[in-house]
Amino acid sequence: MTHKKSTIQLPTMTPGTSRGIAVHRFGKPGARPKVYLQAAIHANELPGAMALHHLMPMLVEADRKGLVKGEVIVVPTVNPIGLAQLSGNNHLGRYDFLGLSNFNRNWLDLSGAVADSVGKQLGADAQKNVALIRGAAQKALAAMKPQNELQTLRVEIMKLSVDADIVLDLHCDMDAVLHLFISRRDWPGNAQTLAADLGAEATLYNDPYPEALTFSGVNGALWARLADRFPEAAIPQACTSATVEYRSQHDVSHELGESDARNLYRHLVRRGIISGRAGKPPQLRADATPIAGMDVGYSPATGILVYHVPKGAMVRRGTAVCEVIDPADPRGPKARKQIVARSDGILFSGKQNGKLAWPGAVVFRIAGPKVLAHRKGMSGLDD
Ligand SMILES: [Zn+2]
Structure with a gap:
C-alpha cells in the first residue's frame, strides 16, 4: 500500500x-x-x-x-x-x-x-x-x-x-x-x-x-x-x-x-x-473555443436579475439572455433592462435568478467560436 x-x-x-x-x-x-x-x-x-x-x-x-x-x-x-x-x-x-x-x-x-x-x-x-x-x-x-x-x-x-x-x-x-x-x-x-x-x-x-x-x-x-x-x-x-x-x-x-x-x-x-x-x-x-470569443454580459444597472434562457442553451447573437429590473420603477416592462448576447454560442455560466445586479457585474458568459472585437486582449477573469 x-x-x-x-x-x-x-x-x-x-x-x-x-x-x-x-x-x-x-x-x-x-x-x-x-x-x-x-x-x-x-x-x-x-x-x-x-x-x-x-x-x-x-x-x-x-x-x-x-x-x-x-x-x-x-x-x-x-x-x-x-x-x-x-x-x-x-x-x-x-x-x-x-x-x-x-x-x-x-x-x-x-x-x-x-x-x-x-x-x-x-x-x-x-x-x-x-x-x-x-x-x-x-x-x-x-x-x-x-x-x-x-x-x-x-x-x-x-x-x-x-x-x-x-x-x-x-x-x-x-x-x-x-x-x-x-x-x-x-x-x-x-x-x-x-x-x-x-x-x-x-x-x-x-x-x-x-x-x-x-x-x-x-x-x-x-x-x-x-x-x-x-x-x-x-x-x-x-x-x-x-x-x-x-x-x-x-x-x-x-x-x-x-x-x-x-x-x-x-x-x-x-x-x-x-x-x-x-x-x-x-x-x-x-469543441474548444477561444477566450477572446467568450462574450461576457455586464449589468448596465442595479436591480433584480432574471434570466430568459437556461444555462447550457445555445443562444444566437441578439438574444435577450437576462434582464435587470429597477424595483422602484412603476412602469412594468419599461423598468426592465435587457442584456443581449453579442455572439452565437453556448450560454455556459451566469448567476441565479433573483440575485441583485449592479453596474458592471458579470451576469453571463457565452462560449462562441469566433474572436470578438470587443473581447480582444481581455481575460474574462474580471470578477
Ligand atoms: Zn472558483
Whole structure:
C-alpha cells in the first residue's frame, strides 16, 4: 500500500489559531505520470471536493490492488483560510479577508527564476529539458521565504503541483454547466480527451495562457513561457493544466459526485496513471473555443436579475439572455433592462435568478467560436 496522508502546517496568523492542509498521496513518489488534483481554492466552491470525496475511496481500492502506476496527489480542500471565512451566517471563500485579493490570482510565475538558473543548459533534448526545468522550479520554490499563511500556502501547494504531468484545479461557478479553462497548447491532445472524459459542455482556451496568474494558469504557463523565451530549445508543454468548473455552487449530490469521480478515474486510467482499460473516450460534447470569443454580459444597472434562457442553451447573437429590473420603477416592462448576447454560442455560466445586479457585474458568459472585437486582449477573469 502506498497511500499516505500528511498535513501541511501553515504559520499561525493570530494567537490561538492554526490551520493545516490535508494531502493524500498514492503511488511511488517520483513515479510517472504524476497527477495533482485540488479542490476549493475558492473555498465556497465544494462540488470539486465532493468529486474528490468519491474519488479517494476508488484510489484507495486501486492502491490496494497495486494498480497505481504513476503518482497521484489529492488535496480535497486546499484553502483552509477561505474555509474559515464565515461572516453573518454566510461563507465567503472567494476573496482573502486579509488582503482582499482573489484566492485564485497571484500564483507564482516561476519561469523567470527557472530561465535564470537553467536557461543556458536547455537544448535539443526535450526529456532532459523537462527534468532540468522541473528541478529548477522546485529549487526556486525551496528558496522562497513566504512571510504569512497565504504566501506559505501558495509556495507549499506549488511544490506539490509544479512538476506534475497533469494539474486539475476543481472549481465551480454560481450557476453553470460543466466547463473547462485550458491552454491552447494542450488542445486537441490531452485536453480534448480530458473534456470528453469529464463531459465538459464548453471548453475555453487561453492562447497560450492567461495573463492573470491563476493556479492552473501558472502550472501550464511555465512551459509555454519558457518555450517562447527559448525558441531554439525543445521545450514541450509537459503539464496539461486545467481549471475544471464543476457546474454551480449548489450542484452537490452523491449522484454528481460519484459520476464526476468515475470520470476523473477513467481519465487517470487513460493517461496511464492507473492500470486498467479506459475504453473509447465518450463523445466530445463541445469543441474548444477561444477566450477572446467568450462574450461576457455586464449589468448596465442595479436591480433584480432574471434570466430568459437556461444555462447550457445555445443562444444566437441578439438574444435577450437576462434582464435587470429597477424595483422602484412603476412602469412594468419599461423598468426592465435587457442584456443581449453579442455572439452565437453556448450560454455556459451566469448567476441565479433573483440575485441583485449592479453596474458592471458579470451576469453571463457565452462560449462562441469566433474572436470578438470587443473581447480582444481581455481575460474574462474580471470578477
Ligand atoms: Zn472558483
